[in-house]
Structures are given as structure tokens and as C-alpha cells.
Amino acid sequence: MGKNILIGLSGGPSVAINASLAGIISAAKLAMTEKGAIEKIYGAKNGVDGVLNRNIIDLEPYSDEKSLKLLEQTPAMALGSCRKKLSEEDFPKIAEIFEEYGIGIFCYIGGNDSMDTVLKLDRYFKSQDIKINVIGVPKTIDNDLPVTDHTPGYGSAAKYIYVTMSEIIRDSAIYPVKSVTIVEVMGRDSGWLTLAAGLPRFLGGKAPHIIALPEAPFDEKAFIKRVNKLLTTENYVICAVSEGVRTSAGDYVGQGTKSGAVDTFGHTYLSGVGKYLEGLVAREIGCKVRSVELNVMQRCSSHLASKTDIKEAVMVGAKAVEAALLGRTGVMMVLTRSDKKPYSCSVSTTDVSNVALKAKDVPPSWIDVETRAAQDAILEYLLPLIKGEPYPLRDETGLPIFLVIE
């Protein structure tokens, strides 16, 4: 067993992934200097793709305090990403390359699909009696990983959506003509992010008037009827709609207008339910209508990160190194919320088979967001996660600065 650690990043970006990377590097550096438990800190460019291509770099030059602080506030994925699904013949190749680099710990930061990679790699290593600790570090803005209370990246995305939604509501309120604004929020299968779009209303406002989650079937006729009814009393109607809303038959709304392309994990590429509903409102109601797609800004707006989210992302990364050094493997790091107030979370592990390729939906009792009970439960869950300003380091022009790993 080697004494080197390798880190890889996989799946879609968020503003907290690099914070977890910084946490791993920081804890590995500590283990290196204090106990000699780790000798080298490697990073794989573009996840397992980079491992297979031996695109592996030394991360020690980025392990000073200043670099780690910058890494924490850098959005996206400083080591790049991949969406590779490993095939059977990849495993022995990876084992060979790991041996070549003396890898004893492999930390893989990612979502459901990446945890499947962690699971398979760990099983392969065990089957071959190879002693490598494989640890999954959760991240996804979608918040759809089971077991963990929430995923690093979700809080910051939720904060972006909430703040931007509040601003869009002010923007939509200015004209004395009736208008409809459709805001399309990410979330292919679960409505966690769309819940965040509802915060301005749950906290006492009128808007968004309609909140549509993928967990509840979407009926176009009922939607138009409801918008029409709202327009009799409201000057502007705001709708927060998940990109993944489906009809009762299970088809994505407006699917006919979409590309139908699928990614390597078989997920359909989505875009345009906002534009689709904009067209529907224009045809069926004929009032002023606009759609806004929050798009990649939901996952890359580090300037609006949640301090809580970034802190937890760092902590989860650091604890992953500790878990590996304690001999854990085939596990994913998990955030567990304390029952006590004020809010706090502890970090532990779960067998990665509890997580891989599984999804966590919004709880059934929260799906009808029109009920006060659901709104209160959502507020209690969500508000602590978006809390705190990280006030990022800025350059002389006053703009946030990033760390770029070449």
C-alpha cells in the first residue's frame, strides 16, 4: 500500500467542490508534516478520465494557506471534471496506475454517479486484495444524495436562487400592466433547488405565486387556469418552475420541443421548460410574459456562496482524509444535523452502497408547498444552509479572485 493520496472530481460543478478539495489538501498536508502518514498529494485532471490518461499532477504547490483560501472561493472544479462511467476493463488499468503512483488513498468528489464509481472501484480493489482506501466526498447542487442531511454545494446554490428570485420579484413588480414571469430552476428529478426559489414567499411575501416541483405532476391546463385566476387580483405573477416538471404520464413538460439527447449515464438533457411555458402563456393568455433561466449561474455564483456551505464543504473534505487514515474504505462522507439549536452538523461516513445511483426526493409532506406546515418545515431545513457571507478575497479592482490549477 502506497502512502500517497489522489483526489479526483467528477460530475457537474458547484461553488463548494473546490472548498472540499481545499479541505482534503489541507488535511493531507497536516498528515504529511505531522505524522508522515501521507507522502504526496496528487490530483487527477478530469476525474477517472485523468487517472486513465495518467494526467496526474502534484498538488503540494497549492497547499499553502493563501492558495487554499483562494481555492475555497473558486467556483466550479479546479481539477476539471468528467462524466465517465467505468467499464470492466478500466479497473485493472486504474489499479496499475495507482500502484505506479503509490496511491494509498483515493478521494472522489461527486454526486450519485460518482459514488457508483467509488463503489465499483472499492469492490474491485477488495476483490483483488489491493489495499487502497476509496472515499466518496459528496457534492451536488441538486441535494439529491441519500443518508446525508444535505450535500455541500446545495446551500450556496439555494442562496443564489433565493437572493436572485427576490431581486427578480422586485424587477417584475414595476409596470402597471399585467405580466407573467417564469423562472426556470435546475433540478432534473428533485425539487430541492426549486424549494429555495419559494423562500421569498415562505418568509411572508406574495411571490413566487406558483412553485412547481418535479415531485408533483404538472398539468398545463390547471397551470393556465391558475395563472388566469391570479391575474384577476395580481398585477404580476411569478412562477418558479423546476426544469424537471413532468406530466402525470411522466413526460417532461414541453418534451416535444427538446432535443432528446442523453448523457453517458442515460439522463435526458433538459432545457427550455421556461421558454415552453412562456410560449404557452403567450398563446393561451396573451399577456406580457417573460421567462428567465437561472442556468449555470445557479452552480457557479461563488460571489453569493453560503458561508455555512463553504465551511461544511471544507470540513467534509478534511474528514475524508481522517476517515481514510483510520482505515475506512468504500464509504461516503455524511453530514448529520444536530437535533439541538442552534443549527450544527457533524460528519461521519456511510457505506457508499447506500448512496450510489440512488436519489433523495423532497419529502412527500413538503411537496404541497401551499400548506403552511410544508413551508415551515422547508424554512427550518433550508435557512441555516444558506446562512453567512464568505466575503471573498478580492483583487485591487475589488473583484473576487480565483485559484487556477494549471
Added chain:
Amino acid sequence: MGKNILIGLSGGPSVAINASLAGIISAAKLAMTEKGAIEKIYGAKNGVDGVLNRNIIDLEPYSDEKSLKLLEQTPAMALGSCRKKLSEEDFPKIAEIFEEYGIGIFCYIGGNDSMDTVLKLDRYFKSQDIKINVIGVPKTIDNDLPVTDHTPGYGSAAKYIYVTMSEIIRDSAIYPVKSVTIVEVMGRDSGWLTLAAGLPRFLGGKAPHIIALPEAPFDEKAFIKRVNKLLTTENYVICAVSEGVRTSAGDYVGQGTKSGAVDTFGHTYLSGVGKYLEGLVAREIGCKVRSVELNVMQRCSSHLASKTDIKEAVMVGAKAVEAALLGRTGVMMVLTRSDKKPYSCSVSTTDVSNVALKAKDVPPSWIDVETRAAQDAILEYLLPLIKGEPYPLRDETGLPIFLVIE
């Protein structure tokens, strides 16, 4: 001549309009309490529309320090807006209503079209020997008003575009497959906002690789050729494209796919050049391609406001009251940049006929953004305008709070 002041807001929103409103209220309150020069501070809901409908409210309840501070950080238009073009029969009605409310000063915050309203109202009052001081207060994220160095609202919009563009660049850089990202920026006729999207490159980065302003003819074949060439050396290509880019024949790019609707001032509604170019790249090149429309977030993201912009917006509003009390009328407030370093601006007035319905394009020498000389000139112009964080007041959940005028 009445001793009351009336304020109206018109045209599209920005994050600095309410700051100008706060500046006007603050200066009017001072004139009220110190010199008795003003008796009442009125606000017209929805601009001249609200004047004609006597939808006029007392703003004194919002003149305390806390309310004004909140107003400064509230995006959009706290008194609502309109897009009304006054007709001949409106003028005597407005004069009658102004007399009824004892209005001696009318401050109208808006862009080119609103300055046309200021011009016509002032001419009508003069022709009728009515002593009302009509003052135009400039605002537009488009920065296309002549005479003034820049318009309040532009700096904050530019800051949002710059910061978000920097984040989108990080987001686009993560995958090992060739990709093209098209970012659509507001600006119907001028490229001021799209220049801000270029900042990450002008400051030394590689992206955005292509910057397309409405001032330069856009050739689809040349665009595809250039993207193809860039893709031979770059993994990801980022294009910042103004919504108003046109062909050499003067047609909006992708116009065939648009609605063709026009607003009350005869401007064509635009949307979708990003989506259009996304489709073009998909068809002609076939690589991974995405379009991002920065949409209304460009004009309502108060959480990313420029402190310089907000300060100047307040100052311009306050100086408008002073100018009126000194007897000026039929003028627009103007920001003049000092020749000396560091950056500073003074406020004066220009005859509103120099501004009304006129537009200021990006200087010809800046249009070829590929030249270092243009980039340096743009940096010198733009960087001071986006500078400084306003660090807005937040509620107990840590989120920025707004002032809502009912």
C-alpha cells in the same frame, strides 16, 4: 409656483434608480427642514402614467435615514415605472394636476425616452408660462445617454456581467470535451454592457474569446469559421454576444426567429440571439454548445452592485434637487469625470435637448476589441465604475433587505 416636489420613475429598471430616488428624497427633506424651500415630497406611481391617474403618494414617511439606506440597496423601481409616450392632450392635464398638488419641482428619473418627456413637459410649461422646474435624472444600464460620462446603473450592471462572466468561464472550463458557450448580454443598440463581459480577457485571461458588439456588423459565416479555428487550440470557447448584434444589412442576427413585436417607442423586442447562435453552432460545428442569457439579472442584481455606482446615483439625485432650487429647468444631470487620478466625478447639468431620444455609441476606436489599445481604453473607462462593495444591510437570515413603498 408650488413648493412641493414630485418624483417619477420611467423606463427599464436598474439597481441604482432607487439610490437616485433616495438622493432626491434626502436632499428634498434637507431643503424642507433647513430652508423651508420645499413643503411636501410626492412620488408618482408608475411615472407620468401615475401623474395622469393622480396616483401620487406622500414620500415623507420614507425619508428617515434607515428607509433611505434600504432604498439605496433595493433593486428595480420602488415607485414603479411606465413606458408612456406623452401625447399633446396630456400636457394640460398634467399642468392641472401639478397645480392641484402644488408642484414646483418635477424630477423624472429615466433614460433617452424619459428625457424626451422631460424636454416636452418643460417646453409646454414654458409656453404656458407655468413656473415648474423640470429636471431629468439619468439612469440606464445601457449607458447610452450622451453628454454624461456614464449613467447611474451602468456600473452595477457592468459589475454583475463581469463577475458572472468570470464565474461562467470557470464553469465552462471543467470538461475535457470541446465546448462552446454563448453568453447573451443586454444592449439593443450599443455595446457598453458587452464591453464589461470582455473584462476577464482584457485583464489578462483568455476568455471570452469572441466579443460581439452591435456597433460591428456580425457575419455568421465568419463567426463559425472563427469558432472552428479557436476549437483547434482551445478546449472551450466563450462568446459574449450583445442581444443587438446585426448583419451588415442591418438586420438583427436571427431576426427570423423573433416575434417582431415593437414597444410604444417603436423599439423591436429582442430575445434569443444566444439561443439562435447555439442552434447555429450545433448545426454547423456539432460540438457541445450552451447558451446563457444573463437576462433581467443584469439589471436587478443589487447584491452585486458597485459602491461607486450607488454613491454616484445618490449624488446625482441630490444635486437634481439643488439644481431645481437654483432655478434650473429643462436640464438633465450629468456626470463629468475628472482628468486627474484617482477617479472622481462631478455633477452638473446639460440642456435636456442634448440628450432626449439621442444615443451614445461605444467610441469607434473601442469597437475592435481585439486591439490592446481598445482594451486599455476600456479598462481605464470601466474599472473605476464597478469598484467597491456596498455590503448591503441584511436580515437575521443573512439576506439583503429591500424597502417596499406601498
